[in-house]
Amino acid sequence: MSNGREQVLAQIRQSLGRSGLAPAPITPLPGPGPIPAFSGDVVERFVAKMLEKAATVERLAAMDEVGAAVARYLVDIAAPAQVRASGALRTLAWPEGLQVHYGAAVREDLSSVTPCFAAVAEAGGIVTLSGAETPSTLNFVPDNHVVVVHEAQVVAHFEDLWAKWRATGRPMPRTVNVISGPSRTADIEQTIQLGAHGPRRLHILLVAG
């Protein structure tokens, strides 16, 4: 297998007109690429873009409203009062009557609740990082995915997202998921259909501050 490596690298170098190893340090291209400008408030932009992409959004005044909002949402969509929540939300006050389990998603889970690392306003997207308390299966296995987003987590562009991650100083998580709406497909006669393989619904609880 290392043979394949040497062969590929040797052919690349030959094609580039170099015989030996890589030359002096590469000078990277200057600056970031063009960043699509937009005017107006980033939070309003984020909300508008998520609605455009068939997500639903409910705005809350404070974190302590999240539990009740989840319960209400499940009633609205006629889903059982049962969620698989990210361990990071263990301290939330959940209402009576709502069954909450924590951990990675299993096949039977119909609804999940997760926090997010950030949200991007530019094209609309919530961003989750995988980890012990934030299993990424919660984003994909259940039919209904509820995401808690703080207004302060909304950044303008992807470049800001990467900068925010670099600023944490943490190693790259196994998975960074950027999610811009419920799962969809247009593979049969270009007819758009929600709920292809991932969640049929993406509901955002946007908490002020």
Added chain:
Amino acid sequence: MHAPTNTFPQRVTVALHDKRLQAALNHASGGFVAKRAAQVAALPEYEALRERAREVKEHVLANLDTYLERYEAEVTRQGGHVHWASTAEEAREIILGICKRVGAKTITKGKSMVSEEIGLNDALEAAGHKVVETDLGEYIIQLAHEPPSHIIVPAVHKTRAQVADLFDTAHRPLGYTKHLTEVSEMVNEARQVLRRHYFEADVGITGGNFLVAETGSSIIVTNEGNGDLTQTLARVHIVTSGIERVVPTLDDATTFLRLLARSATGQETETYTTVSTGPRREGDHDGPREYHVVLVDNGRSKMLGGPFREMLRCIRCGACLNHCPVYTAVGGHAYGWVYPGPMGSVLTPLINGIDTAYDLPNACTLNGRCQTVCPVKIPLPGLLREIRRQQFERGLTHWPVKLALQSWAWVAKRAPLYHLLMGIGIPLMHRLGRRRGVLRWLPLAAGWTDTRDLPAPQGQTFQQAWKQRKGGGS
């Protein structure tokens, strides 16, 4: 996957007479073209992004060995494994080796054109593994035992009635007995059937739209979420990717992500953008326990040194297919291999040998729309012309073409003779086509007039009309 064959003309004839295919193609291409145009119009930075994307790719290609080594070092540091395959066969062997070692029974797959290129499914099935494509379009063509006909929407040639029939046959043994008529029912049934496979899969194979040297990450984009279920629920995740897909940083990947969805499906962004780095971490409750990347060369490193280097900028968006009058008339299967349309007409002879797929570079009107819409500015018509030139140099050009062109050149270089012949031919064609305004048949050109009409000339040669116009003082 079988090697490409020189059967383009026969396949085209079949395609042009297939009414269902023609209806499906007309329906699809118009939609993609309009949606892309709307996205481009809404993004003032679009041209600047294209130029930047071109620059980043050129920068990477000029330093490809260094970026690949950096990428490899980062993947390794994060607990993943990088495998290098100089040929399709080596790539298959590496993947078969991993699947065998981990005792894989079921293998789920997200959409990967590289895996089509290396003929992976046939090899895995021959080795006794069960392979399940999970992208809905790929799943449909897998049931139909067909290759994709489009690199983004593989089942674009199938009508809903055909899909319903395929599902009838495949899903009945699983207890789904209702004959479906609505797209929503079909999507739902496929969702239920594929769920089982995600959870039972031992290995999940996906492509890699971009590889990030900075972080050792692979990035995929999907609308369905199938790629994520594939790579998160299997014990082992294998990424297959061409060596040219590496970019320096996450910021650079962002530039391409802004172009990819808009160019491919006319969306502002795909629903899911997933950045994967290494296997499950300590304490994680999900995710694969092994993470492998198979870097596939298969002729790319040779392309790097010659006149076709610019083709390595391709990000497989499919915009050139959607805007190509030949592709939209004949569909992807006519091209005879996995890459169709303008990008396929360049890649197929380059990967498989210039003496194969003779017709592909010639089945092009050189109208240039592909180059105009290419998000990384690949001069596709120029590359196709270069392949034609090389075909001629190697004596591959068919003799009727050579004879016709030589005859035309001989006549065209003799002005009085040219004027004389045109002066006879043009009025004659005008008279023949006077009644309908078109010619439905021409001697020696039945191949052309079989499937379309030639507009009849107006009765004068260009020179005659020009002289009259000048004489008229306008």
